[in-house]
Amino acid sequence: MFYTARRLGLLSLAAFLLLPAGCGFHRKKYENPITKDTEQPDKVLFDKAIRDIEKTRYEVARLTLNTLINTYDSSEFLAKAKLAIADSWMRQAGIEGLAQAEAEYKDFQLFYPTMPEAPEAQAQICEIHFRQMEKADRDPNNALRAEQECRDLLTKYPNSKFAPQTTQRLRQIQEVLAEAEMAAGDFYHHKGAFSAAANRLNGLVGQYPLFSHADEALWKEGDSYSRMGARFRQKAGEAYAKIVRDYPLSTYADAAKQKLKDMEMTVPEADPAAVARMKFEAANQVEPGMIHRATSFLRHGPEVSNAAKSGTPTMSQPTREIPETVPKPADTGGFTGDVTVAPVTGTSALDTQPDARTPAAPADSTVKPAEPASAPVDAGTSNNSKGNGRNNRKQKK
Numbered sequence: 001m002f003y004t005a006r007r008l009g010l011l012s013l014a015a016f017l018l019l020p021a022g023c024g025f026h027r028k029k030y031e032n033p034i035t036k037d038t039e040q041p042d043k044v045l046f047d048k049a050i051r052d053i054e055k056t057r058y059e060v061a062r063l064t065l066n067t068l069i070n071t072y073d074s075s076e077f078l079a080k081a082k083l084a085i086a087d088s089w090m091r092q093a094g095i096e097g098l099a100q101a102e103a104e105y106k107d108f109q110l111f112y113p114t115m116p117e118a119p120e121a122q123a124q125i126c127e128i129h130f131r132q133m134e135k136a137d138r139d140p141n142n143a144l145r146a147e148q149e150c151r152d153l154l155t156k157y158p159n160s161k162f163a164p165q166t167t168q169r170l171r172q173i174q175e176v177l178a179e180a181e182m183a184a185g186d187f188y189h190h191k192g193a194f195s196a197a198a199n200r201l202n203g204l205v206g207q208y209p210l211f212s213h214a215d216e217a218l219w220k221e222g223d224s225y226s227r228m229g230a231r232f233r234q235k236a237g238e239a240y241a242k243i244v245r246d247y248p249l250s251t252y253a254d255a256a257k258q259k260l261k262d263m264e265m266t267v268p269e270a271d272p273a274a275v276a277r278m279k280f281e282a283a284n285q286v287e288p289g290m291i292h293r294a295t296s297f298l299r300h301g302p303e304v305s306n307a308a309k310s311g312t313p314t315m316s317q318p319t320r321e322i323p324e325t326v327p328k329p330a331d332t333g334g335f336t337g338d339v340t341v342a343p344v345t346g347t348s349a350l351d352t353q354p355d356a357r358t359p360a361a362p363a364d365s366t367v368k369p370a371e372p373a374s375a376p377v378d379a380g381t382s383n384n385s386k387g388n389g390r391n392n393r394k395q396k397k
Contacts, residue, residue, distance in 0.1 A: 042068050042075040049084060058088045079112045083121065090124060098128045119160035122153040130169055135302045136179035143302075147173045151315055167313065171210060174314065175307035178208035182217055189220050195325045198224035198235070203321040205242070210308040215250035218243045222259065228325070235324060237265040245271050249278040277310055284309045 045068040052061035065081045065088075072078075086104030089097045105121040105128075112118060129146035150170040154163060185200035201221035205214050222239035225232040236259075243256040248270030260267045288305050296303065 042072040042077050046077045046081060053084065053088050053091065058092045061088050079115055082108050083117055098132065102128050119153060119157040119162050122157065123162040123166055126150040126153060126166060126169060130173065133176060133301055136176050137183060140177060140180055143173055143176050170313040172304035172307040174208050175211060175304055176302045178204055178211035182213055185217065185220065189224055194224040194227045195323050199321050199323040207314055207318045210311045210313060212306040215243055215247040215252050219252045232324060233263065237263055241268050244268055246274045248275050280310050281308060
């Protein structure tokens with residue numbers, strides 16, 4: 001009885017801690033206040049709206065901000081008011097609130113692309129999709145959208161103060177996407193579909209080298225290739241060599257070296273940069289607490305505590321790898337250059353050169369006389385002769 005009550009109390013505490021930011025128990029200070037002290041009416045309206053946002057009165061705040069925008073169309077606080085409307089939807093949370101917040105942030109970027117707050121709007125869009133991410137074994141749509149939005153921020157605003165935070169978000173997102181690929185590759189490897197497993201795992205490590213289990217993926221990739229026959233011996237050796245070179249502190253490193261020795265292949269040297277990176281990751285690894293682990297079933301989001309803390313995330317879109325078992329198309333030796341089209345600038349070519357559509361005359365242009373054709377037989381005459389023959393026979397009878 002006491003144990004059940006204690007467990008219910010822990011679950012209630014966890015549920016309280018997991019309440020969304022839009023709940024009325026939170027009083028979070030607004031991040032972008034205007035410190036200018038003035039009694040101008042537009043500034044008064046803006047300050048009132050900010051107080052309403054901090055007290056979770058989002059509808060009232062949006063009405064006030066819209067009044068400011070519609071009444072004082074030349075106010076210096078228009079951009080701040082537009083951003084505050086988006087922030088109010090962001091704090092309200094929920095599916096509707098996050099969708100409205102994303103639309104408002106995109107409108108802000110459209111109307112004010114050069115303002116210092118434009119990178120913040122893009123960072124908030126990335127955060128919106130990050131909040132809606134599912135676990136690795138579920139729908140990856142929001143994870144893919146979050147990855148794209150974070151890449152857009154790092155591409156458009158590389159020197160922004162939000163770039164370091166967004167870079168870490170991108171590492172966490174790619175950890176989740178790589179975990180989904182790892183689950184698929186591990187499934188194929190366990191079922192004996194080694195060609196599919198090797199293809200999945202090879203693409204995984206190539207696209208997400210910062211994945212926390214990239215060494216394990218390479219080990220299973222090498223094992224898959226080694227089970228596919230002697231034709232794939234070189235591919236298996238490349239996977240084992242990549243473990244030794246790029247993941248030298250891995251638990252699979254010694255086994256990979258032994259595999260290379262057994263295959264009589266060269267054992268590469270460990271990359272010093274890879275050694276330093278793995279030491280940094282080991283020193284900065286943070287294990288989730290007991291309450292975090294106990295309440296993991298209450299959260300719909302993925303676990304990202306194993307994500308890398310250093311390294312440059314991949315900025316390119318993933319490409320589909322063609323399995324090694326698929327035959328490569330033969331080179332037919334055809335035309336491989338570029339075809340260009342240029343307009344005719346003068347009429348001399350049309351006047352001096354013959355028309356290509358005119359058929360060329362034969363080399364021997366002598367016209368031979370036509371042979372006389374046999375006279376055609378008149379069908380009517382033939383029929384008349386036949387009829388006269390019948391009449392003569394009748395007269396004889």
